[in-house]
Amino acid sequence: MAQESTLVSGIAGRYATALFDLARDAGQLDAVARDLGELSAMLAQSSDLVRLVRSPVFSREEQARAIGAVAEKAGFSDLVRRFLGVVANNRRLFVLADAIAAFKTLLSHHRGEAIAEVVSAVPLTDAQLQQIKSSLSSEAAGNVVIDAKVDAGLIGGLVVKLGSRMIDASIRTKLNNLKTAMKGVA
Template sequence: MAAEDTSVSGVSGRYATALFELARDQNVVDAVKADLDQFGAMLSDSADLKRLVRSPVFSADAQSKALSAVLDKAGISGISANFLKVLTANRRLFAVADVIRAYGALVAKYKGEATADVTVAEPLSDKNLDALKAALKSVTGKDVALNVKVDPSIIGGLVVKLGSRMIDSSLRTKLNSIKHAMKEAG
């Protein structure tokens, strides 16, 4: 069932599916997600960790030793730590960010949740975030988790991507439409 989801295809999808099934069987889906989210946050915050994960220069042994130290310091253990070590031993640690995303998608599907990628010009207040979640829930019938990205270049409005649907109500897009209409009219 989970392997049919197009958002979890390829090598990262196979690893994420295997991890998800193991975590589900042991009733630790949320704990593993929390560990992977923590590792993902560490990865995005540390240039050294990114280099360790992505660089083919490091041997599997060197990667494994360094990763073990990082996991110990972060308090990540159990299935999550073993899984990350398997990725390292199989020389697939470079795909860890994609695996984390795919695992998150599997968890959301399992829980009947949807995830929307939202781009805004400036950070939204909690009130506006709640209103957006409620609006998306009324459309999808599911609880919707938001991945919010701030991009001042859209000037105003927002861009929402939910599954294969995208709604672009950004001011930048509206201005570009007007610009093109004026060129065609002239």
């Protein structure tokens, strides 16, 4: 626990650590990770769900009932359903996205993996992701898990974050740097 607490912090970190410990003890790490991945995707796709977890307008009971219905409909494991119930009853649903991210961090550390966040302007192919993974594996001295995201605002190129290191090879950044340089010339 002491080592895990240095990986994640804050309210979200405490919830993630508690869920991680329960899932590890119950031998359900993979099932919980899968359920949290689905929940994360739901949050990314549904503005109504985001409003439910972030808005203080909803009562504790309304939030608990709604998130319970979502978990039931999605077929989440009993452990994840109980976790969501506790978070909702404690009026902490607003930290859900951060708790999911913290759980992923704990799980990756437990498995000896490094998480690399790769943001691109367009979706990358499996071959491209594999090439990035193999390049990063030599840097990370271990297994690397790619968390691929798309941001059309990059225009082109990639932004790669691995631990505290970031490589920004996006067209947007290059244009911004050029713009800044041009202001200095004028």
